[in-house]
Amino acid sequence: MNERVTTGMESSNVLIPPPGRESAGQGGRARVIPFSKVVCDGNELAYIREVLESGWLTTASKTKAFEEKFSEVVGARYCCAVNSCTSALHLGLEALGVGPGDKVLVPTMTFTASAEVIRYLGAEPIFLDVDFGTALLTEAIVEEALDAHPEAKVLTVVHFGGQAAAMLDGERGGILALCRQRGVRVIEDAAHAFPAREGGRPVGSLGDVTCFSFYANKTITTGEGGMLTTDDPEIAERVRVMRLHGIDRDIWKRFISEYPMWEYDVIAPGYKYNMPDLNAAIGLAQLERADVLRDARERCARYYFDVLGDRADLDLPVIRVPFADHAWHLFWIVVQPETVGRNRLIELLSQRGIGTSVHYKPLHRMKYYRERYELDPGRFPGAERLWRGCLSLPLYPSLCDDDLRYITDSLVDCLG
Structure with a gap:
């Protein structure tokens, strides 16, 4: 019942460093931060x-x-x-x-x-x-x-x-x-x-x-x-x-x-x-413990907003509800195309031991739906703009401030 890494399909293109892989964390220690972890410390x-x-x-x-x-x-x-x-x-x-x-x-x-x-x-x-x-x-x-x-x-x-x-x-x-x-x-x-x-x-x-x-x-x-x-x-x-x-x-x-x-x-x-x-x-x-787990996710989201909110090379999600009414399942960013680019950024973060995901490649680009319904990407400008740069950062209750600092520092450094 300890915390474990999740790698299921519903995580969508999750990139988690292989077991045993070392990354240069703070102080020169090996560091791996998966995209997702389960917390089971109740009954x-x-x-x-x-x-x-x-x-x-x-x-x-x-x-x-x-x-x-x-x-x-x-x-x-x-x-x-x-x-x-x-x-x-x-x-x-x-x-x-x-x-x-x-x-x-x-x-x-x-x-x-x-x-x-x-x-x-x-x-x-x-x-x-x-x-x-x-x-x-x-x-x-x-x-x-x-x-x-x-x-x-x-x-x-x-x-x-x-x-x-x-x-x-x-x-x-x-x-x-x-x-x-x-x-x-x-x-x-x-x-x-x-x-x-x-x-x-x-x-x-x-x-x-x-x-x-x-x-x-x-x-x-x-x-x-x-x-x-x-x-x-x-x-x-x-x-x-x-x-x-x-x-x-x-x-x-x-x-x-x-x-x-x-x-x-x-x-x-x-x-x-x-x-x-x-x-x-x-x-x-x-x-x-649902409220406790949700509140811990909100703490992580607020950290990301505080550190990344003023960057011109990123779009952060627009929040239309009070923070307390958000479940905070994901924290996604959209990387501007003139930067290093989403795909390269995923690779660079993975090299530092940071797992990420993409939510989602839209369904109009999936082979079955694209071909059966003859879907033109031009019909979906909002989704197209999103998916070309979207990247989901780690977000789970057991992330500590040091983890969050390492993630944001690495992200900023990789963006250049």
């Missing part, structure tokens, strides 16, 4: 032990407790724990009735999961540009897209980097009100955005469906896992059935019942998306 071991001793390792009481506590935190009536945010997005779209031929609006500046789940259902993604300063959808972008595609059934909003999009704030009342006026359902990809708030309300209590990730590099983790939240009882019921093979009865309730309850029915061709209790046990422990 994780105790809760995992309880699961092991219970004799029931898959979805059961710990998962139920995790759902209930998460519901309290985000203010949603229903929470459904699953094995990934991708699963949550798939289940959410399916519960919203998305099917073959339907159109779903989705930003291009996101991880592929946001769009691939649309294709799972035979629907078609319509890619949208994002605002350069925030990497978010705006009310204006969404309104233009709805005018151009009045047949769109669902909008996927990605709360990029941990900051909520303008769901409640804008000339039309925000993205949410705009979609309500057009009869478009809203699913929020909040993989980066726990715990975050918009207009004083927690992300997770806004749209029709919100999907969270508990991947290893997120603010809280279950190792692998996700959560779907909604206030709609019909959506919640559909998700609960479909996350476990379309079975109409809860397997845990059948297990603990005093009476024989062996019979069940399959009412739909569902999926295997349930969260095991082993993962939920970690999540419960992490949830107890």
Whole structure:
């Protein structure tokens, strides 16, 4: 349960120096600062032990407790724990009735999961540009897209980097009100955005469906896992059935019942998306310290803003919400093209033992989407400008001031 380096695909192009590689840190000591580290210094071991001793390792009481506590935190009536945010997005779209031929609006500046789940259902993604300063959808972008595609059934909003999009704030009342006026359902990809708030309300209590990730590099983790939240009882019921093979009865309730309850029915061709209790046990422990972990990330972000904020060769993210309402999953910068350049900067920082990442190469540049939908980069000026120079710096609770100083000193030195 000690801190460890994460190198998963959802980190997107993470460059972490190989084990044993030395870099010239301060005082001549070897130094390696990975892009991401997990902090598990709460009740994780105790809760995992309880699961092991219970004799029931898959979805059961710990998962139920995790759902209930998460519901309290985000203010949603229903929470459904699953094995990934991708699963949550798939289940959410399916519960919203998305099917073959339907159109779903989705930003291009996101991880592929946001769009691939649309294709799972035979629907078609319509890619949208994002605002350069925030990497978010705006009310204006969404309104233009709805005018151009009045047949769109669902909008996927990605709360990029941990900051909520303008769901409640804008000339039309925000993205949410705009979609309500057009009869478009809203699913929020909040993989980066726990715990975050918009207009004083927690992300997770806004749209029709919100999907969270508990991947290893997120603010809280279950190792692998996700959560779907909604206030709609019909959506919640559909998700609960479909996350476990379309079975109409809860397997845990059948297990603990005093009476024989062996019979069940399959009412739909569902999926295997349930969260095991082993993962939920970690999540419960992490949830107890979510605010502490988030605050530690904010401390790192403030350091970066203080040291790098006046540099002309960098663009820092524009923050549209109070700092306390930001989840601080990522701290990304945009390197100006006339400098050493993003790709060379990644190499130079890696040589000094500093891991970085790129979030993201936009989906309109990915082979599958580019070719299938004949996507022209010229249609996405905000995303294009972002991705050509974007670079995510290390951001996690255990970074100390000395680490942060080493990162910023190295960055400034490499920029020249």
